[in-house]
Amino acid sequence: MYLRVFHTVRIVWEKFSKRVVGLFRFIMDYKIILFSLSYIVANSLSIFLLRNIFEMTSIGWASFWIFLLSSLCTLLLLKILKGKFSKGEEGGEYKGKASFKIFTLSFSFVSVLLLTLVRNMPIILNESEVLKNSEGFTESSTRFRVYIAEEIEEKHTRQQVVVKLLEDIYFEKKILDKNSSFLLLKLPSFYKFKIGQVCEVEGLLTEPENFEEFDYRKFLANKKIFFLMDNPKIFCKKIEDERRGNFLKNSLVDLKIKLIEKIDSVLNEPQSSLLAGILFGQKRLFSRSFEEAARVSGVSHIVAASGYNVTILSIAINKLFFFLPKRWKLIASLIVIWIFAILSGFSASIVRACMMGSVSIIALFFGRSNSVHVALPFVAFLFVLFNPFALSDVGFLLSISAVFGLVYIMPILVSLKEKVTKRYAFLDDFVLPTLSCTLSTLPLSVFTFKTFSIWSVPVNTLVLPVVESTMLFGFLALLFQKIFSPFSYIFFSVVNVQLKYFELVVSFVQKLNFGQVSLSDTTSRIVSLVLLFCFVVLIIFFYPIKNEKYNHYLKNS
Amino acid sequence: MKNTTTILKILKDILLKNFLNIVFFLLALFFVVVLRKDRVGGVEMVFLDVGQGDAILVQQDNFQILIDGGPDDTLLYELAKYLPWYDKRIEVVILTHPHDDHLAGLMLLLKKYEVGKVLYAPVNSRNAGYEYLQSEYPNLLEEVVAGDSFRYKDIYFAVLYPFEGESLQGGNLNNWSVITFFYINGYKILLMGDGEVELEEELLEYDFLRNIDILKAGHHCSKSSSSEEFLSFTEPEVAICMCGEKNKFGHPHSETLQKLKSRNVQYFVTYEEGSMRIRF
Numbered sequence: 126m127y128l129r130v131f132h133t134v135r136i137v138w139e140k141f142s143k144r145v146v147g148l149f150r151f152i153m154d155y156k157i158i159l160f161s162l163s164y165i166v167a168n169s170l171s172i173f174l175l176r177n178i179f180e181m182t183s184i185g186w187a188s189f190w191i192f193l194l195s196s197l198c199t200l201l202l203l204k205i206l207k208g209k210f211s212k213g214e215e216g217g218e219y220k221g222k223a224s225f226k227i228f229t230l231s232f233s234f235v236s237v238l239l240l241t242l243v244r245n246m247p248i249i250l251n252e253s254e255v256l257k258n259s260e261g262f263t264e265s266s267t268r269f270r271v272y273i274a275e276e277i278e279e280k281h282t283r284q285q286v287v288v289k290l291l292e293d294i295y296f297e298k299k300i301l302d303k304n305s306s307f308l309l310l311k312l313p314s315f316y317k318f319k320i321g322q323v324c325e326v327e328g329l330l331t332e333p334e335n336f337e338e339f340d341y342r343k344f345l346a347n348k349k350i351f352f353l354m355d356n357p358k359i360f361c362k363k364i365e366d367e368r369r370g371n372f373l374k375n376s377l378v379d380l381k382i383k384l385i386e387k388i389d390s391v392l393n394e395p396q397s398s399l400l401a402g403i404l405f406g407q408k409r410l411f412s413r414s415f416e417e418a419a420r421v422s423g424v425s426h427i428v429a430a431s432g433y434n435v436t437i438l439s440i441a442i443n444k445l446f447f448f449l450p451k452r453w454k455l456i457a458s459l460i461v462i463w464i465f466a467i468l469s470g471f472s473a474s475i476v477r478a479c480m481m482g483s484v485s486i487i488a489l490f491f492g493r494s495n496s497v498h499v500a501l502p503f504v505a506f507l508f509v510l511f512n513p514f515a516l517s518d519v520g521f522l523l524s525i526s527a528v529f530g531l532v533y534i535m536p537i538l539v540s541l542k543e544k545v546t547k548r549y550a551f552l553d554d555f556v557l558p559t560l561s562c563t564l565s566t567l568p569l570s571v572f573t574f575k576t577f578s579i580w581s582v583p584v585n586t587l588v589l590p591v592v593e594s595t596m597l598f599g600f601l602a603l604l605f606q607k608i609f610s611p612f613s614y615i616f617f618s619v620v621n622v623q624l625k626y627f628e629l630v631v632s633f634v635q636k637l638n639f640g641q642v643s644l645s646d647t648t649s650r651i652v653s654l655v656l657l658f659c660f661v662v663l664i665i666f667f668y669p670i671k672n673e674k675y676n677h678y679l680k681n682s
Numbered sequence: 683m684k685n686t687t688t689i690l691k692i693l694k695d696i697l698l699k700n701f702l703n704i705v706f707f708l709l710a711l712f713f714v715v716v717l718r719k720d721r722v723g724g725v726e727m728v729f730l731d732v733g734q735g736d737a738i739l740v741q742q743d744n745f746q747i748l749i750d751g752g753p754d755d756t757l758l759y760e761l762a763k764y765l766p767w768y769d770k771r772i773e774v775v776i777l778t779h780p781h782d783d784h785l786a787g788l789m790l791l792l793k794k795y796e797v798g799k800v801l802y803a804p805v806n807s808r809n810a811g812y813e814y815l816q817s818e819y820p821n822l823l824e825e826v827v828a829g830d831s832f833r834y835k836d837i838y839f840a841v842l843y844p845f846e847g848e849s850l851q852g853g854n855l856n857n858w859s860v861i862t863f864f865y866i867n868g869y870k871i872l873l874m875g876d877g878e879v880e881l882e883e884e885l886l887e888y889d890f891l892r893n894i895d896i897l898k899a900g901h902h903c904s905k906s907s908s909s910e911e912f913l914s915f916t917e918p919e920v921a922i923c924m925c926g927e928k929n930k931f932g933h934p935h936s937e938t939l940q941k942l943k944s945r946n947v948q949y950f951v952t953y954e955e956g957s958m959r960i961r962f
Contacts, residue, residue, distance in 0.1 A: 313789075447695070598706075
C-alpha cells in the first residue's frame with residue numbers, strides 16, 4: 126500500500142520535474158520570452174531601488190554608486206569566471222555548459238537591470254526633484270491656468286479632476302515646472318467638465334496623505350501626481366473658445382461621452398452604469414451597497430471596468446460568427462475589438478485589454494501554437510516599457526491574468542471535460558472560458574479586493590455569459606437609437622432585464638451572508654500567493670502537450 | 683431532403699448558440715408588453731431614504747414630481763428603484779431651499795436626468811451649488827409663490843409659502859422653505875421642507891390644513907419644528923421624519939417624537955423604515 130503511494134508520488138514528481146525543466150529549456154530557447162520576463166522583473170526592482178535611493182538623499186547616493194559599482198564588478202567577475210570555466214578541465218562538458226548558462230543568464234539580467242535603471246532614472250529624478258521642493262509649494266494659496274487632462278472620476282462625495290499646468294507656478298524662490306507633474310483637484314460633483322477644457326484655478330496645494338493600509342502617495346506618484354487641491358475656486362472657459370490637449374483623444378472621449386449620455390437617457394442606475402462599464406470600460410460610481418454586493422460575489426472586475434470585458438467580447442464574437450471560416454472569424458473579432466477601443470476613447474484599460482485580447486484571439490484560433498507563449502510576455506513587456514508603473518495598475522494585471530487563463534487554464538479544463546464526457550458542447554462555449562478567466566484572476570482579486578468568496582466562481586459563471594449578450598444588445602440598442610427608435614427601445618429593454626438579472630444574482634448572494642471571508646492585509650496576501658502557487662504548479666502539471674514523449678523540450682531531461 | 687436536414691441542423695445550431703440571447707429577449711418582451719413595467723399605474727408618493735436630507739417622489743404614469751434631492755448621490759440609486767425603467771425624465775422638481783441636504787442630490791440629478799423645470803423661491807445664498815444652479819440652468823428655473831398651483835391627472839398641489847412680495851426675515855434659510863400641499867384622491871398631504879415654528883405660525887391661517895392625512899414634519903423632526911399649536915391645528919394622521927442614521931444633529935428630536943406620540947400621531951422615520959412608498 127505504502128509502496129504504491131510512494132510509487133505514484135514518484136511518478137508524479139518525475140513528470141512534474143521533467144516538465145519544469147522542459148519549461149525552463151523552452152524559455153531559454155526563446156530569448157524574447159526570457160528578455161521580456163527579465164525586463165518586467167528588473168523594472169520593478171529598479172523603480173524600488175531608485176525610489177529608495179532618492180528618498181535617502183546623501184546616503185542614498187553613496188549606496189547607489191556602491192550598487193552600480195558592485196553590479197559592474199559582478200559583470201566583470203562573471204566574464205572572467207566564464208572564461209575560466211570554459212577552459213576548465215575537471216568540470217566536464219555538461220557542468221561547463223550549465224554554469225555557462227547561469228553566467229549568461231545572470232549577465233543578461235544585470236544588463237537588463239541597467240537598461241531599466243536608465244529608462245526609469247529621469248522619471249524618478251523628476252519625482253524626487255518635485256518632492257524635494259514640496260514644502261515650498263504647499264505654503265500659500267496660488268492662482269494658475271490648467272487644462273483638464275484626463276476624464277473626470279466621480280466619487281461619492283466629490284469628483285476628482287486630473288489637470289495639467291499651462292504655466293509654471295512661481296513660489297517665493299522655487300518653481301513648479303509645468304511639465305513636472307499633474308495636479309489632482311477635488312471638487313463638488315455638480316460641476317460639469319469636459320476633457321481639454323481650460324480653467325483658472327485658485328487654492329492651496331497640499332500633499333496627499335496615506336490612508337490606513339493604502340499607500341495613496343505612491344499610488345498617485347505612479348500617475349505623476351504629487352499635489353492635490355481641495356475645493357479650489359475654479360473658473361472654466363467654454364471649450365468652443367479654447368481647448369487644449371490631444372485633439373484625437375478629446376474628440377474620441379467626446380464621442381464616448383455622447384454615447385454614454387444616450388445610455389443615461391434611457392436606463393436607470395445601476396443598469397446604466399453597468400452598461401457603460403461593460404460597453405465602454407467606463408469607470409462609474411455605484412451605490413455603496415451595490416459595490417459591496419459586487420465585491421462579495423466576486424464580480425468587482427466587471428464593475429471596476431478592468432478591460433476584462435474585451436476578453437469576453439472576443440469570445441462572444443467568436444461565438445456569434447460561428448458560421449464563418451476561422452480566418453474570417455479572426456479578422457472579424459480583431460476589427461470589432463479595435464472598434465471598441467476607438468469607441469472607448471482609447472481609454473488605457475481598454476487599449477491594454479485589446480492588445481491582450483488580440484493575443485488571446487490568436488490563442489483561441491491557433492490553439493497551442495507557440496506564438497502565444499511568446500506574444501503574451503512580449504506584449505506585457507511593451508506595456509511595461511511604455512509605462513514603467515503598469516505593474517502597479519490592477520486593471521492591467523487583471524486583463525493579463527484573464528488572457529493567461531484563456532491560454533493556459535482553458536485547454537486543461539477542455540481536456541478534463543473531454544475525459545469525462547464528449548457531449549455537452551455548449552460547456553466549451555459558455556462555461557469553460559469564463560471559468561478559466563475567473564480562476565486565473567482569483568489570486569489577484571483576493572489580493573486587491575481582500576475578500577475570499579466561494580461565490581466568485583459560480584456567480585461569474587452565471588453572470589458572464591449574460592454579460593456577453595448584454596454587449597451585443599447594448600450595442601444594437603445604441604445603433605438603432607438614431608435609425609429606428611422602437612427597435613432601440615426593445616433592445617434596451619432586453620439589456621435592462623439582463624442587467625436586472627445581474628443585479629438580482631449579485632444582491633441575492635450578498636443577502637445569503639455566508640461563504641465569504643473578509644481577509645486582513647496579511648492573510649489576503651498569503652492566500653493569494655498560495656492560490657497563485659497552486660495554480661502554477663497545477664498548470665505545469667496538467668497543461669496538455671501534444672505528443673509529450675517526442676516533445677523537443679521534454680526529451681532527455 | 684438532405685438540404686432540409688442541413689438547414690434544420692444549422693437552425694438548431696443557431697438556437698443553441700444563442701439560447702441565452704433568445705431567453706432574455708423573450709423575458710424582456712414579457713416584462714414590457716405583458717406586465718407594462720414601463721409605467722406606474724395609480725398615483726404613488728415615495729419618501730426616499732437618502733440619509734440626512736429630504737427627497738420625495740410623487741408620480742403617476744410617466745409623470746414625476748420630485749421634492750428636494752437629499753445630500754448626495756444616494757438619490758440617484760434610490761430614485762431608480764421606483765421609476766419606470768425607461769423613464770429618465772423628471773417633469774417637475776421642487777427645491778424647497780438651498781441647503782446641501784436638499785440641494786446636493788438635485789444637482790447630481792440635473793446631470794443624469796432630463797428635468798422639465800425646477801420650481802424654487804429665490805433667496806440670497808452663497809451656497810456654491812445654488813450659485814451654479816442659477817448660472818448653469820437658468821432656463822429650467824421657475825419662481826413660485828404662495829397661491830401657485832398645479833395639476834396632473836389625479837395629482838394636485840399648491841404652494842403655500844413663501845408669500846408674494848415678502849423676503850426672508852433674519853438669516854434662517856429654513857424659514858424660507860417652499861411649502862407644498864398635495865391633494866391626491868381625497869388625501870391631504872403637507873410637505874413642510876425645513877420649515878420651523880416661525881413658518882408654521884404663518885400657515886395657521888389656511889383653514890383647509892385642518893385634519894390632514896400625512897405630514898412631512900419640518901426640519902427632519904427637529905426640536906424647532908412641529909409646535910403643539912401647529913400639530914393641534916393640522917391634526918395629522920401620519921407624520922414622517924426624514925433623517926439619516928446617527929446624524930450629528932440628533933434628529934429626530936425626542937421631544938418632537940414625544941409630542942407626536944402624545945397626540946396619537948403615527949410616525950415613521952426614514953432610516954428605520956427605509957424608503958416608504960404610499961399608493962393612493
